[in-house]
Amino acid sequence: MCAGSRAGPRSWPGCCDWTRRQGSCLVCAAWLHDIGYAPLLAGRPAFHPVDGARFLRRFGAPAPLYRLVARHSGAAVEAAVRGRSADLAEFPAVAGVICDALTAVDMQTSPNGRPVSVRARVAEILTRYPQGHPVHTAVSRSAPHLAAAVARTTARIHGSDDE
């Protein structure tokens, strides 16, 4: 549910005006980005960014929100590894700043919700998924991009962004 929304799912369109409330969409996406892991939502074959985005789109979520979910944390690289780029293409990329911020929060939070460095997060993922697994391959390839998104977001937060 979008931050600040108390009325439930029927309030989606009104709760997330992209021009005024990117922060709310970011919070929503941070909560919902892995919803596609829910067994009832998994497609065949499963690919959680797209499965989650398709569910949210069907549920009436705003396009910026489900596009963020589809594109979170190196999803494009994993889609290429899994041969699912055509499915991901249903969801155009979102502006870099907000997508970087979602990647930053995802890649600096451990599976049990504790703050971690992006280096530790990547190492944990590479340990959890064996070599040869699509996630291991994708995260190995996208790690520099994930770290760069974290660095850009950190710079923006601290006002040292040159963009």
Ligand SMILES: [Fe+2]
């Ligand atoms: Fe994810």
